[in-house]
Structure formats: structure tokens, C-alpha cells
Amino acid sequence: MSLTQDELKTLVGQAALQYVTPGTIVGVGTGSTVDKFIDALAASGLAVAGAVSSSVRSTERMKALGIRVLEAGEVTSLPVYIDGADEIDHAGHMVKGGGAALTREKIVADLAERFVCIADESKLVPVLGAFPLPVEVIPMAAAQIARRFAALGAQATLRAGVVTDNGCQILDVRGLQITDPKAFEADVNQWPGVVTVGVFARNRASVCLLGTAAGVKTLVF
């Protein structure tokens, strides 16, 4: 019997517990897959010292389940950061931000020694770009940034009605084939008004726990 996408998310959310050491502080991402991890962590009884959260959404969920949440500024490093992805390639580069949390996710990921990505198998791709790339932008720069993407042959549209946890906007960019994620991330990140581009190359995954019909597959990068 094949598992649903939701069941695959539950599976990898639970599998991520093996990367969490009692007494340590864990970095926690955002999204429907991470929700499964948060639920598994709360149910596991693993006595973590707390969590650094990447969004208001995850903070609220953790607090409701009795997990202590610390500010990013209260820690100097984290042993592990657990998060989902919208796409991941065979080298651990990711596209993230489908839930508009990309900036805080990148900040928390940058504090971590290891990024453990949890995803169902639909997220594994040969080349990043089929999923519309989220880019968080300062509102007054949105039109100019959209023109820059148009010059690359891509189409950027404003995510209607969305204001990020940082008070900014999200552009979703279609029509890209990101063959050199590291160079692309570095380039777009320095365009004026870009807060964060949703390519995670510098902060790529070290491990991916992929939910497949045959169970959890561990990819190490």
C-alpha cells in the first residue's frame, strides 16, 4: 500500500529525531513537514534544552506543545537545524520559502553546524527552478527586481496578500533553471532591495531524509 504525501511527511518528521541530542538546543524550520517534526519532538519526551524558531508559525506550535523557544540572539551556534524544502537537488542545494519564512530560515540555518532536510520524494529534482523561486524583497524595490528577473527571461509575480514576519513582500519567480545555485544565490542576494533569495546553496543541506514509498532514504552530501 503506498503512503500519502502527508504520511511521508510524518515519517521523515519522526526520522529527524535521531539527529536531536537531549540537552541541546535545536534549530527548527517552518512548514507542513516541520510541523510533523515538532509534533514528533513534543511526543518523544526527548528533553531538549529548547529550540530556535524560524517563524511565528513554528514558534506558536512549539509553545503550544510545551517546547521552550529561544531567540536566535541567545545562542552562538546550534548542533543541528531541521527544515523542509520546496526542492532539493542531488548536491543538497535547495529552494525554500513556499511558506514565506525563507529569511529567518536562512538566519537559523546559518547558526547550525548541520542542516538536516526533511522532505517527501516529490521534492528531489535534478535541477532547481521548476518550483517558483521565492524572493523576499523590500516593497519599494519589488518592481525593479521583477524587471531584473525579466531580463533573465523569468517572470516574477508578487505573492498577493502576503506580508512576511519581517514586514516585507515575496516575489515568486517562474521560468528559471538554476544550474549553478551558489553563483545564482550570491548574485541575486546583492541586488538592491533583495532581503533573501530562496536558493539555499551556501547553507545547503548536509543530510536529507527523503520519504519514499520504500521508507526513509538518507542522502548525505
Ligand SMILES: O=C[C@H](O)[C@H](O)[C@H](O)COP(=O)(O)O
Ligand atoms: O517558507 C517555508 C519553507 O521554506 C518550507 O520549508 C518549505 O516551503 C517546505 O514546506 P512544506 O514542508 O510545507 O512543503
